[in-house]
Amino acid sequence: MNYKCIVIDDEALAVDVVEDYISKFPNLELIGTFDSPLKAMNTILTQSVDLLFLDINMPDINGISFYENLPVKPKVIFTTAYSDFAVKGFEINAIDYLVKPFSFERFFMAVNKLMAAGINMPISQISSSNFTLNDSQDYIFVKSEYSSIKINLKDIVVLESYKDYVKIHLLNESKPILTLSSIKHYETSLFSKGFVRVHKRHIISIDKIENISRNRVKMKTKEEFIIIGASYKEFFYELVVNKNL
Template sequence: MQKNFAPLQGLGLTAIAIDDEPRALEVVQIHAAKVPFLELKATFTDAFEAIPYLQQNKIDLVFLDIKMPDISGIEFVHILQKTPMIIFTTAYSEYAVNGFELDAIDYLMKPFSLARFTKACNKALEIKGLRNEETPSFIFLKTGYEEEKVLLDEILYIEAEGNYMAYILPNKKLLSRQNINEVLSQLPHNQFIRIHRSYIVALNKIQKITRQSVWVAGNEISVGASYEEKLSVIRMSIGL
């Protein structure tokens, strides 16, 4: 079990791993020791032994094998009263669909590299941040020579328009001379997410998610190809 826990900016992940193969658990331990924001608290070869541990300890994330002798990983998730974030680890690709139907964070095919493992952990860390971050309720937006108070809960989405950013509200549009990175720096990350080089959307205003777009206030907004992985983050953070 790794000991060096160095969370980034006060945010980190506690985790356990469950797998009936000791060698597979050893791989998770080796990888986890190299991820600075991840603390692997315990490992289990018997899934049933992990249940009381999860009941008694606050755990953010479980690395969970799917095909185990006494209970499958999918069955294990179903019997938990309170489910942490799950990353499935397995050598059997046919279980992937069932895994994602349970809103798993990710699905790691054995043998997986440190880079792939870290990518899955980064996704879990981002979801935890979206759920837990404390946020203000408004911003002041410079529009021309004035600064207007804008309630964050009124913002539907934000769109780049040339040298300006258009803030789309229920009954009006506000233009501010900014670039998209400046907008992102002033918005709370647990309420807004960038899904395209030109679009930022309010998470709590998303009505529907399709394979390449999201719907906000009846408007379909495309998800950029380089942002498609954000869709799983959105689903986990808003429960769609």
């Protein structure tokens, strides 16, 4: 099932960014982009729109005022360059409030909140340029040298980018498996299986974390700490730490 969404923003570059992010979700269907809320009215009122990505500061009408006065209210994620409206945005039950410029990881987190809002969107259906895992799949096959090796997800501790390869570090194995691939190929497909990217070089198993200290993560079987990259920090702490405090 696809969920129909529209983007309303008077900045063409901002529209392009959101449109690109939306394209990574196979069950998000972009049915229109508009540089003015008023131009979007007919689509909202005559089509089954499930989600708005709505800017706030626009020339003709404030995005929050526009949304409050809609006779039909789809779910909404506000996007803006200003944080002043955050409280007001959540007062009207917005799914999330994204402050520009926002990363794909932050956008992903906002879309993921749709599930809590009653729109069922399995994370495992998010697209990957390499592969996707179904809900019950608990293993992957990787090519290493001349073999295809089956790896149980529960055995993976860290995936590490290494030039044109990925090193897959396993429990109880001193030598990682080396596969010709990009770490980006694993990022979204493994997210729903308890893995999260913490650095441009590392994806880790949340279950294998031993401790977190000063923006570093200590993993089982690995002596050295893994740095949490600045661009991944907010997403990591929101996903792994803050909700469990």
